[in-house]
Amino acid sequence: MLGIYEQVFGNSDHRRLARWLRLMLFMLAYFMLALGATELSNIEAAVVAPWLAGPLAIGALVRLHPRDWFVPLFGIALADLLAQYFCHVPGDVLFYTVINCIEILVGAFWLRWHFRGPLLIATASSFLSVLLIGAFLIPLVSSLMLALTASHHDLGFFQMWWIHYLSGCLGMLVMLPVVLKSSISRWHGLLSSGVLTAFNAVLLLTVLLNAGIVLFFPDEMVWSIVALLLGALLFDFFRSTLLNVVSVISLVLLVFFYQQNGVSHIGMLHYITIVLTVLPALLLAMALQDSRRERAQLLQSEQRWKSALEGSGQGVWEVDLVRRQISASLEANRLLGQGDCADCSMERWREKTHPDDVVRVEQAFAAHVAGHTPLYVAEYRVRQKDGSYRWYQSRGKVMQFDEYDHPLKMIGTLIDIHAVRQAELEREQLARDLQEEKERLQVTLDSIGDGVIATDMAGSVVFMNPVAEEITGWHFSQARQCPLQEVFHLHGADMTPQSLELINTCLSRNEVCMTDEDAILINKEHRVLEVKATVAPVRAAGGSAMGVIVVFQDLSRARELQRRLTFTDSHDALTGLYNRRRFEQAVEDAIRQEASTPAILVVLNLDHFRVINDSAGHLAGDALLIEIARLIEQHLGEQDVLARLGGDEFALLLHGRDLEASSSWVDTVIEAISALRFSWDGRTHEVSVSAGLIPVDSHAESFGVLLGRVNVACYTSRQYGRNRATVYHPGQQDIEQYHRDIFMAAGLREAIENDRFVLFCQRIVPLQAEGSDYLEILVRMLGREGEVVAPGAFIPVAERYGIMAAVDRWVIERALVHDGERLKQVLNGRSLSINLSANSLNDPAFLPWLQGILSISPLSPQALIFEITETALMNHLDLARDVIDALRKAGCRVALDDFGSGLSSFGYLRNFVVDIIKIDGGFIRHVNDNALDQVIVDAINQIAQRLGALTVAEFIEDGASAERLVKMGIDYGQGYYLHRPMPLDRLWLQ
Secondary structure, X not given: OHHHHHHHHOOOHHHHHHHHHHHHHHHHHHHHHHHHHHHHHHHOOOOOOOOOHHHHHHHHHHOOXXXXXXXXXXXXXXXHHHHHHHOOOOOOHHHHHHHHHHHHHHHHHHHHHHOOOOOOOOOHHHHHHHHHHHHHHHHHHHHHHHHHHHHHHOOOHHHHHHHHHHHXXXXXXXXXXXXXXXXXXXXXXXXXXXXXXXXXXXXXXXXHHHHHHHHHOHHHHHHHHHHHHHHHHHOOHHHHHHHHHHHHHHHHHHHHHHHHOOOOOOOHHHHHHHHHHHHHHHHHHHHHHHHHHHHHHHHHHHHHHHHHHHHOOOEEEEEEOOOOEEEEOHHHHHHHOOOOOOEEEXXXXXXHEOHHHHHHHHHHHHHHHOOOOOOEEEEEEEEOOOOOEEEEEEEEEEEEEOOOOOEEEEEEEEEEOHHHHHHHHHHHHHHHHHHHHHHHHHHHHHOOOOEEEEEOOOOEEEEEXXXXXXXXXXXXXXXXXXXXXXXOEEEOOOOOEOHHHHHHHHHHHOOOEEOOOOOEEEOOOXXXXXXXXXXXXXXXXXXXXXXXXXXXXXXXXXXXXXXXXHHHHHEOOOXXXXXXXXXXXXXXXXXXXXXXXXXXXXXXEEOOHHHHHHHHOHHHHHHHHHHHHHHHHOOOOOOOEEEEEEOOEEEEEEOOOOHHHHHHHHHXXXXXXXXXXXXEOOEEEEOOEEEEEEEEOOOOOOHHHHHHHHHHHHHHHHHOOOOOEEEOOOOOHHHHHHHHHHHHHHHHHHHHHXXXXXXXXXXXXXXXXXXXXXXXXXXXXEOOOOOEEOHHHHHHHHHHOOOHHHHHHHHHHHHHHHOHHHHHHHHOOOOEEEEEOHHXXXXXXXXXXXXXXXXXXXXXXXXXXXXXEHHHHHHOHHHHHHHHHHHHHHOOEEEEEEEOOOOOHHHHHHHOOOOEEEEOHHHHOOOOOOHHHHHHHHHHHHHHHHHOOEEEEOOOOOHHHHHHHHHHOOOEEOOOOOOOOEEHHHHHHO
């Protein structure tokens, strides 16, 4: 018993208490339901009280493993005995309890055996099985046993069995679906929805309708189905089954009440009507649940399709063939580099297509629209904004026809194939060069332009043409009467001499002989040439041999072109390493291979390569990449594969090392690269790399997935200081954080494009007698569902990914231009403060843009304050100085935000003239009870007064701090204690 207790409730005191409480509540619910049904049956024997306690217990046991049933089943038996005892059930009370427990165990075991999934009635077929077995067959056996007690109730066996069977059927029919579909979230949603809801209204309607039917039309009880069908149509399956429970209970209680008072009489057949009214409502609710699920799955599938399409980099377009209008998605517009093609005419699109491609594209389009081709496929060039052309591929199909089978709409996808076409053009050029060379050699051979050497029967040279002289390096005057094998050094691939053998074979067989494909010629200058030679016998008039003719070609250039073509297709042109395509094949091979030690995929990214490339030039960058490639090659094992994926990114596939050994190897390479001092034009550049590692085994999904994950690890290395390696582990906190940051960055860009930001404002209140308050503009992002995203969630990501400058521009333009006139009226002479980020200070185009905004804003520059954080000043000293000087020259004031957060805070006051100093909130939070904070705040205030600058205390959150700051002479205060941020739109109402 102790072992079962520990297994069910565990060792934790809190969990043990919680499980005991749940068991007590469950026993109480079972007891109340059993008590109610038993009491009704005792008072009025002819009343069929639905047995709801049984399905409640079955549903509870099904959710547990059978090994955990002992304690709950014991509680069920105890609650059942108490219910029978309090109701003074005639007969053997223990017999009733045993029968009820047997019915519960049979139902629970059958449901666990038949339904092995977590959702027991997820489909209509599974629900019908529950109805057939649970509602009709299981109560049949238990009711036959209970009918044996008919003599205790003064009823016949059949009548007693019929009452118990209907009671069990009704209980199972209405209660079992509710219990199996119950969950905390569903009950919480139901109970927290309030009183005045449609569900509660239908509940009331059900009870009132049942009361009227039982009182006035007891023989028309089938009309109670109206409210149940209405509930099945309006609500989900859980609420509709709950409505069935309320309907059946209300009908039974009403029947009992009216029969007790002699108002009406309900026979046994009426209870069959009740069962028949519940069944259609349940079946309709289940069918509607399937329909809703299918619609949800369809919507989910459509959303997945859209996400997959967006992730694949493909744009979507649609052509209205009647209006001759083309609509393009945002991704298609981005790919095309067109900002004005979201909705344009086919004629305008024709103007953007390259003139050489127009006819071909229109022919393919017309052929598909006419039904001659199953799919529209076209590759063409589109003019960009700068006048250049890029290659694209469109694939589409007519998807909508009118009643006369005339095409109406055509939908398709668009991909950028410019890089592919450029590579194809280069390969085609190489192939053309090779073909031209072959043709040239063939023409030369036909015109006796090949090398030709003639010998006599002794094998001595008697003739050479100029081409032969050039190839062999022998002048004919020198080669005359020399043995052929001395002039024509022909060898096989294994360097065995073949000249004499070839002549002897030709003469002995009296037929033309040719060299092997891999024959080589070593000429007089010791150059090794790849040749193709033919030896034919020369016959005299009588047919006797008089020597041989050797015709040969120098194929060195042609085969070199062929090797170059093969090499270019699989190698990087700069470094000679494998390119991305060839490396991907190596990784896919590693995925398919079964190895005891999996291969390790490594990605190396050069840190700050762009700085070297931009400062020293592209030639320097190329030289550095070549040097890095050679350095890594020095550390490779025999089976390791090295490739350049592009830019400054290298990839390796390490074999024969486990993950730990590979990490150590990568650390060694990183140290070697860090020790490299790259010199160019008299300047030495330090080099470092960040790396990511991931195992490659047969469980890996694909090269693309692996590369994406290892790039995440490589980025993590960069985030944590660079010049290090990180192993990809799924679920790792920093890697998951990177994924979240990527999603947030994408959401930020989407929010900027869709104008999903909202302005907030917060009052900055004067703490001294003189001075008036002013407002600081704050920004909040809106999520896709309209929820407000706090600045702490998106501003750090925006700054890290360089998006904050765009957010600054949105805030400034919205506040100073869009809402400028209304702000001017509301401010009524007061000032307005706006924050500037480090991203904006680092943008050379920002200051001219801001000056343009100030020139058209209704607000006077004298009313504007621009806040710049101390961190932004530290990282962008020169740019910040230019911005501050320009703003103050225009009449604006400048505030130094978060003052005191850095080690050199007071030093910045020597380099910058500011009007307001905002004291960092870290010194304000505990200023009332921290003497050191008081000294720092007082020192900042005194320096500000000497410089003629006002002071603002941030993050004032209580009255005691505010009073302390007033006594210290701080000019202004800001914080939740003084004023909480609010939407700017609410300011107009105030």
